[in-house]
Amino acid sequence: MxxxxxxxxxxxxxxxxxxxxxxxxxxxxxxxxxxxxxxxxxxxxxxxxxxxxxxxxxxxxxxxxxxxxxxxxxxxxxxxxxxxxxxATADVTITCLLTGLVVYGLVRLADRVDDAAAARLPLTMAAAARERLRIAAELNRGLGDGLAVILRGGRRALRHPEEIGEVLDVARTSLNNARAAAVDLRSMSLAPEASAARALLDAAGVEVEVRTGHSEPLGPAGALLATVLREAVTDVVRVDSAKSCLIETSEDAGVVRLRVVNDGVRTAVQGEEGLARAAERVRQAGGTFTTGLGDDGRFLVEATADAGERAVGLPGQAAYRLSVTLLAAVLAGFSVKGLLLIPWGPLWPLALGGFVLASVLQLLWASKGWPKGWWLLLAVLSFAPVPLFGKAWLGLAGFLAGTLLVALPRRAAVPLVAATMAGVGAGAHLLGLGPAALVNYVISTLVTGLVVYGLVMLARLVRDLRAAGEELARAAAVQERLRAARDLHDLLGHSLAAILLKCELARRLAAVDAGRARAEIADVAAMAEQAAADLRAATGGEAELSLDGELRSAQSVLTAAGVDVETDARHTALDGPVSAVLSTVLREAVTNVLRHSAATRCVIVTEQDGDTVRLRVENDGRDPRAPRTAPGAGIGNLTTRLAALGGTLTASPSENHYRLEARIPR
Incomplete structure (x- = not known):
C-alpha cells in the first residue's frame, strides 16, 4: 500500500x-x-x-x-x-544538483526553440522594413532632392521658358543617378541577370536552359558573376549562330561557379572575343575564369568567385554555451560520483585520468564535432575499463548512448543503444550486482543517453532556427533591394526619361514658340509630380498606375519625340494589380522605343481574350544590321512582375520590327 x-x-x-x-x-x-x-x-x-x-x-x-x-x-x-x-550524502547531493540542472537546462533550451521559431517572421519583416527605410533615406537624399529641383525649376520656367536648360541638366543627372542606383541595388543577386539572359536568348531564337545551384543572397560575388553572364550571353547573341545555350550555377565550400555553354561558336578565339574585360575583373577579385571548346564542340565560359561571408555566424551560441555547460556539469558530477566508489589507492589516479579523458572527448564532440566513426573510441573507453574499476565505470555507457543517438541515423542508433544497455546489464551481472542494481544501471544508461541527446539536439535546433531566421531576414532585405531596383528602372527611369525629352523639346521651342514651350514645360511639372509618386513606390509605397493614364502618357511622349503613334484600347476596366503591371510594361516598351530604336511609327494595342488581357507594343525602329547589345534589366524585371500574377512576356524581333507582348489573367 x-x-x-x-x-x-x-x-x-x-x-x-x-x-x-x-x-x-x-x-x-x-x-x-x-x-x-x-x-x-x-x-x-x-x-x-x-x-x-x-x-x-x-x-x-x-x-x-x-x-x-x-x-x-x-x-x-x-x-x-x-x-x-x-x-551516501555526497552521492545524493550530486544527484539532486545534476537533476535540477538538467531539468532547468532542458526546459530553457525548449523555450529557446519556441522563441527562435516564433521570431523568424518578425525578424524577416523587420529586416525588410529596415532595408526599405535605408533605401528610402538613400534615394530621397539624391533623387528626391533632384525631383524637387526639377519641379521648382519647371514652375519657374513657365514664366521664363529660356531657363528650362537648368532643369534639363538636373533631369539628366537624376536619370543617370536612378539607373546607377538600380544597378547597385540589383548587384547582390545573380537571379535577375539570369532572367534577363533567358529573355534575351528567347528573343533571339536560342533554346535556353537555366540550372540554379547556388543560394541567394550573393553580395559582391553576384555582381561579379552577373557581369560575366551578361558578357557571355551578349557574345552568344552577337555570333548569332547558336541553337542552344545552358546557364548553370553551383556552390561548393563557399565558392560560387557560373557556367555558360553554347553551340554557336566554332573556335575558342571566336568565343573569347569580348570576354577579356570580364575575365580581368574576375581575376582581379581573386576568382578564376576559363574558356574553351569542349569535347562535344560546345563553347564553355566558366567563372568562379568567393561567396564571402555568407554564413550567419552561428547566432545560437548562447544555447550552445548553456548546453555544453550543462553537459560539463553532468560529466563532472558523474565523474565525482564514480570516484567516490573507488577506494584511495593506485587505481584512483588512473580512474581520475580515465574520467577526465572521457569527459574531454564528450565536450569536444558536443562543441566541435568529430569525424565519422569516432564514437567507436568512446565505445571502447566505456566498456574496456569496467573489469578494472567495477561498477564505478558502468555509468559512462550512458554518454555513449547519447552520442549514438545524436551522431547516427535512427535506424542504426536505436539497435546500438539497445546493445549498449544490454552490455551494461551484462557487466552488472558479471560484477555480481543484484537484480535491482542491474535494472538501475540499465535504465540509468538510457536516461543519461536521452539527457545528452536532448541537450545537444535542442541546442542544435535553436542554432538552426536562428540561422534560418537570419537567412530569411537577409533574403527579405535582398528582395526589397530587387523590388526597389525594378521600380527605379521601370517606373522612375521612364518618368525621368520622359522629363528629359520634354525639357529638350521645350528648350528648342523656347526661342521660336514660347506658347508651345510653356505647354511642354507644364508637362514637365506634371511628370515631375508623377516621378515623385514613382519614387515613393520605389521606397515602399504603392505604385498608383492606371493603364488608361499610361496610354495617354505614352502617346504624348512618343509624339513629342516625333514618333507616329497608333493606339487601340479594347480592354474593359481592370483591377489595380493587373492595371499597374500592364502600365509598367507599357512604360518600359516606350522607354525602349526612345532609347534603343530609330522608330518612326509605334502601335499600341490592348485587347481581351476571355479572362486574359493582352498588351502589344510594336515599332519599326529595329535595325537588323545593328549589333546585339547586352541584356538590360527591363525585360527581366517585367518577366518577374508578370509571373507574380500568372502572366507571360514575349519579345519578338522580326526584320525591322520589334514586338513586345504581355499576357496576364484578369
Whole structure:
C-alpha cells in the first residue's frame, strides 16, 4: 500500500513538471508549481520512503521559478534527509544538483526553440522594413532632392521658358543617378541577370536552359558573376549562330561557379572575343575564369568567385554555451560520483585520468564535432575499463548512448543503444550486482543517453532556427533591394526619361514658340509630380498606375519625340494589380522605343481574350544590321512582375520590327 501511494505522489510531482515543458501552459508557470511539487515530493520522501533523488526535480523547478536562492535549500534538505537515513550524502547531493540542472537546462533550451521559431517572421519583416527605410533615406537624399529641383525649376520656367536648360541638366543627372542606383541595388543577386539572359536568348531564337545551384543572397560575388553572364550571353547573341545555350550555377565550400555553354561558336578565339574585360575583373577579385571548346564542340565560359561571408555566424551560441555547460556539469558530477566508489589507492589516479579523458572527448564532440566513426573510441573507453574499476565505470555507457543517438541515423542508433544497455546489464551481472542494481544501471544508461541527446539536439535546433531566421531576414532585405531596383528602372527611369525629352523639346521651342514651350514645360511639372509618386513606390509605397493614364502618357511622349503613334484600347476596366503591371510594361516598351530604336511609327494595342488581357507594343525602329547589345534589366524585371500574377512576356524581333507582348489573367 505504501509503495503504491509513494508511486502516485512521485507521478503527480513529475506530472506537474509538464507546466514548465508544454508551451500552452506558460501562463500557469510560477512559484505555485514549486510549492505543489515540493508538497508531493516531500510527502513521498518523508512519509513513504521515496528516493531522495525525487527532490532534484523540485530543485529544477525552483531554478526555473526563482533561481539558486530557492533551489539550494531543496538540495541541502535532500542531503540532510539522506544523512538521517544513513545513506551516501555526497552521492545524493550530486544527484539532486545534476537533476535540477538538467531539468532547468532542458526546459530553457525548449523555450529557446519556441522563441527562435516564433521570431523568424518578425525578424524577416523587420529586416525588410529596415532595408526599405535605408533605401528610402538613400534615394530621397539624391533623387528626391533632384525631383524637387526639377519641379521648382519647371514652375519657374513657365514664366521664363529660356531657363528650362537648368532643369534639363538636373533631369539628366537624376536619370543617370536612378539607373546607377538600380544597378547597385540589383548587384547582390545573380537571379535577375539570369532572367534577363533567358529573355534575351528567347528573343533571339536560342533554346535556353537555366540550372540554379547556388543560394541567394550573393553580395559582391553576384555582381561579379552577373557581369560575366551578361558578357557571355551578349557574345552568344552577337555570333548569332547558336541553337542552344545552358546557364548553370553551383556552390561548393563557399565558392560560387557560373557556367555558360553554347553551340554557336566554332573556335575558342571566336568565343573569347569580348570576354577579356570580364575575365580581368574576375581575376582581379581573386576568382578564376576559363574558356574553351569542349569535347562535344560546345563553347564553355566558366567563372568562379568567393561567396564571402555568407554564413550567419552561428547566432545560437548562447544555447550552445548553456548546453555544453550543462553537459560539463553532468560529466563532472558523474565523474565525482564514480570516484567516490573507488577506494584511495593506485587505481584512483588512473580512474581520475580515465574520467577526465572521457569527459574531454564528450565536450569536444558536443562543441566541435568529430569525424565519422569516432564514437567507436568512446565505445571502447566505456566498456574496456569496467573489469578494472567495477561498477564505478558502468555509468559512462550512458554518454555513449547519447552520442549514438545524436551522431547516427535512427535506424542504426536505436539497435546500438539497445546493445549498449544490454552490455551494461551484462557487466552488472558479471560484477555480481543484484537484480535491482542491474535494472538501475540499465535504465540509468538510457536516461543519461536521452539527457545528452536532448541537450545537444535542442541546442542544435535553436542554432538552426536562428540561422534560418537570419537567412530569411537577409533574403527579405535582398528582395526589397530587387523590388526597389525594378521600380527605379521601370517606373522612375521612364518618368525621368520622359522629363528629359520634354525639357529638350521645350528648350528648342523656347526661342521660336514660347506658347508651345510653356505647354511642354507644364508637362514637365506634371511628370515631375508623377516621378515623385514613382519614387515613393520605389521606397515602399504603392505604385498608383492606371493603364488608361499610361496610354495617354505614352502617346504624348512618343509624339513629342516625333514618333507616329497608333493606339487601340479594347480592354474593359481592370483591377489595380493587373492595371499597374500592364502600365509598367507599357512604360518600359516606350522607354525602349526612345532609347534603343530609330522608330518612326509605334502601335499600341490592348485587347481581351476571355479572362486574359493582352498588351502589344510594336515599332519599326529595329535595325537588323545593328549589333546585339547586352541584356538590360527591363525585360527581366517585367518577366518577374508578370509571373507574380500568372502572366507571360514575349519579345519578338522580326526584320525591322520589334514586338513586345504581355499576357496576364484578369
Amino acid at each position: 505504501q509503495a503504491g501511494v509513494a508511486a502516485v505522489l512521485a507521478a503527480l510531482a513529475l506530472a506537474l513538471h509538464l507546466v514548465w515543458v508544454v508551451p500552452r501552459t506558460r501562463r500557469w508557470r510560477g512559484g505555485w508549481v514549486v510549492l505543489a511539487q515540493g508538497l508531493l515530493a516531500y510527502s513521498g520522501v518523508l512519509a513513504f520512503g521515496t528516493s531522495v533523488g525525487l527532490l532534484g526535480v523540485v530543485a529544477g523547478s525552483a531554478l526555473l521559478a526563482g533561481g539558486a536562492p530557492i533551489a539550494m535549500p531543496v538540495v541541502v534538505s535532500a542531503a540532510a534527509i539522506e544523512a538521517l537515513r544513513g545513506g
